[in-house]
Amino acid sequence: MARKILRINMNELKATYKDIPEKWARWGGRGLTSAIVSDEVDPTCHPLGPNNKLVIAPGWVSGTPAAPSSGRTSFGAKSPLTGTIKESNSGGLSSQKIAKLGLAAIIIEGSPKDGKWYTLHISKDGVKFEDASELLGKGMEEVDKICWEKYPNKPAVIGIGPVGEMKLTNAGISINDPENNPGRYAGRGGLGAVMASRGIKVIVVDDKGGPGVEIANMELFKKGRKKLTSAIMAHDLTKQDGALNLYGTDVLMNIINEAGGLPSRNFSAGQFEGAAKISGEMIAEMVETRHAGKAGHACHPGCIIQCSNIYPDKDGSIIASPIEYETAFALGSNCGIDDLDYVAKMTKECNDLGLDTIEMGNTIAIAMEGGLLEFGDKVGALKLFDE
Ligand code: SF4
Numbered sequence: 001m002a003r004k005i006l007r008i009n010m011n012e013l014k015a016t017y018k019d020i021p022e023k024w025a026r027w028g029g030r031g032l033t034s035a036i037v038s039d040e041v042d043p044t045c046h047p048l049g050p051n052n053k054l055v056i057a058p059g060w061v062s063g064t065p066a067a068p069s070s071g072r073t074s075f076g077a078k079s080p081l082t083g084t085i086k087e088s089n090s091g092g093l094s095s096q097k098i099a100k101l102g103l104a105a106i107i108i109e110g111s112p113k114d115g116k117w118y119t120l121h122i123s124k125d126g127v128k129f130e131d132a133s134e135l136l137g138k139g140m141e142e143v144d145k146i147c148w149e150k151y152p153n154k155p156a157v158i159g160i161g162p163v164g165e166m167k168l169t170n171a172g173i174s175i176n177d178p179e180n181n182p183g184r185y186a187g188r189g190g191l192g193a194v195m196a197s198r199g200i201k202v203i204v205v206d207d208k209g210g211p212g213v214e215i216a217n218m219e220l221f222k223k224g225r226k227k228l229t230s231a232i233m234a235h236d237l238t239k240q241d242g243a244l245n246l247y248g249t250d251v252l253m254n255i256i257n258e259a260g261g262l263p264s265r266n267f268s269a270g271q272f273e274g275a276a277k278i279s280g281e282m283i284a285e286m287v288e289t290r291h292a293g294k295a296g297h298a299c300h301p302g303c304i305i306q307c308s309n310i311y312p313d314k315d316g317s318i319i320a321s322p323i324e325y326e327t328a329f330a331l332g333s334n335c336g337i338d339d340l341d342y343v344a345k346m347t348k349e350c351n352d353l354g355l356d357t358i359e360m361g362n363t364i365a366i367a368m369e370g371g372l373l374e375f376g377d378k379v380g381a382l383k384l385f386d387e
Contacts, residue, residue, distance in 0.1 A: 001214050003104035008120065008127060010198050011110035015127035020104045028060035030087040032105055033076025037085050040107070047080035047190075048167055048197040056098065056106040056158075056203075063099025063213040064221065068229050071095045071300030073158075073175060079189035081169045081359075088191050091299035091308070092175030092184030093156035097207035098122075112199040117165075121151065123206040132201040137162055139352035140174045140182035147204055148180050156205040157182075161354020164192030165201070170359035174351065177299050177308070183321045183347070184299055187356035232304060244307040245296045247280030249325040253333075254279045256325075263334040265375050266365035274338025278328045282340055283309050292316035311344040320348040330361025335368060336375030342382060349385040 002019035009015075027035050033055040045051035055076040061067040073095040079086030098106065101124060112118060117132040135143050140161045147157045157176045164171035171192030175184040215221045232238045243251045256262045257275035264272040276282065287293045293312030299322070310321040323344055331337065331346045350357045364381050367373060373380040 001102065001211065004102050006103050006106045006122070006127070008106065008108045009110050010108065010112050010118070010200070013112065013118075013129045024104070028062075028104065029057055029072065030074040030076070030089060032057040033074045034085055034087050036105060036107060037076045037078065041078050041085075043078070045078060047078045047083065048193055050111055052078045052194055052197065054108040054191065054194050054198055056094075056108075057104060058095040058099040061213075062095040063097075063207075064215060066302060067221075067225055068232055068302065068304045071302060073098065073186070075173055075186040075191050077189075077191055077194040079191065080167075080193050081188075081190040086189035086191060088172070088186035088188040090173070090175050090184045090186040091303070092177050093154075093300060094158050094175045094205055096300065096302070097156045097205045097210075100207040100212050101205070101210040102212070106203075108195075108198050108200065111197060116199065117201045118199055119202045119204060120200060121204045121206070124209045124211075135159075135201050136165065140354060141352045143202060144174075144176045144180050144182050147176075147202065151204055151206060153206050153208045154180070155207075157202060158205070159202040159354075160192040160195050160200075161352060163354040164196045165354075167193040167196045169193055170356050170363065171196070171354050172356040174354060177321065178301060179310075179321070181310075181321045181351075183351045185351070185356065187358065190356075192354050229304065238305045240304075244305055247284055248295065248307045248309050248322065250278075250280035250283060250323060250328045252280075252325040253328055254281065256329075257333075263329045263362075265336050266334060266362075266369040268369075272333035272336070272338070274336075275333060277338040278332040278340050278343055280325070283311060283323055286340060287312060290314060290316060293318060297322065311340070311347075313341065313344075319344040320351060323347055324357075327357040327361070330358045331364070331381075332361075334361055334365040335378075335381055337378045337381065338376070339378050342378035345382055346385065349382070353385070 036055045061070045074089045119130040119132040121128040169190035172185040172187035174182040260270040284295045290312045294310040296306045297308040298306045299308040308322040
């Protein structure tokens with residue numbers, strides 16, 4: 001059974017399924033999204049105009065039985081931020097569910113003639129185009145909650161926040177995690193604005209009853225799976241209680257600071273005196289001392305590295321998930337801010353509004369350099385989100 005390409009035409013509100021053509025048959029994930037954008041999108045088109053396309057593809061072994069850490073979804077389009085082919089990928093629930101529906105990729109083209117916003121519901125029974133007006137203006141925390149209440153089987157929710165609806169070039173695409181938090185992001189390149197220009201607020205993916213992923217040679221697959229799992233579990237970076245599992249990607253904070261390459265105070269320095277206070281080691285300490293949250297969290301079922309985290313507040317409630325290295329430098333050291341609680345609060349705002357944390361942190365850093373705020377003004381930086 002060949003993997004399928006699901007083509008969704010938003011002009012006609014029509015979905016068609018075709019076997020993946022030979023020229024793309026050996027591709028998956030970012031290779032496939034970039035190949036499709038290269039083949040089908042006019043390089044001179046306006047990124048937010050009618051001729052751009054949003055392409056979504058699971059990785060090659062996503063959705064197979066117990067292939068470790070294989071649940072990333074690739075998003076591709078011509079970027080409104082860079083003007084070039086953009087690939088941005090994320091963990092969360094979507095990749096395995098798309099793959100288990102037998103899909104190699106989803107290509108979304110056109111814009112609704114009626115100018116309305118839509119929710120796409122994708123399941124084994126096909127694609128439903130539903131009115132999304134009740135979700136407009138809502139942040140992704142509320143949108144994810146509404147979708148899990150409305151639809152059965154704890155589906156993947158791929159969505160844009162209010163910033164995406166405004167088609168801003170710092171808008172990312174949110175994917176919910178196993179706890180239905182909106183913090184997994186295809187953040188880079190403004191692809192949330194491309195999704196908005198297709199008239200889509202949310203894509204809900206329910207894989208229940210789907211055909212699953214065909215394995216051509218199960219013995220060979222098992223052999224490869226064992227080899228990969230052993231290699232991951234033997235490496236100091238990726239093993240259980242290894243660097244990523246204990247401290248997440250923010251384990252890089254102290255290392256890069258020591259090397260002199262940490263973006264600090266709007267890239268004016270490569271070292272930050274407060275780096276240790278916003279490091280992965282500090283995230284783990286907060287989880288331990290506050291007896292809440294989680295380090296070593298899996299952003300999708302079956303990840304054995306588990307580098308994600310859920311960051312707790314002083315009272316044990318959850319502020320945000322996850323705090324990654326890039327988020328910590330953008331909203332932390334690059335703004336001269338050395339308080340993890342504030343980095344987490346700003347991360348929560350970004351995740352809910354649909355903002356890329358890197359773009360937003362660096363925007364605040366420029367505002368600080370321009371004199372709007374002092375570097376290190378964490379209260380003022382957080383207030384900017386409301387303003
Ligand atoms: S938890 Fe970390 S290692 Fe696992 S899939 Fe998510 S981002 Fe990758």
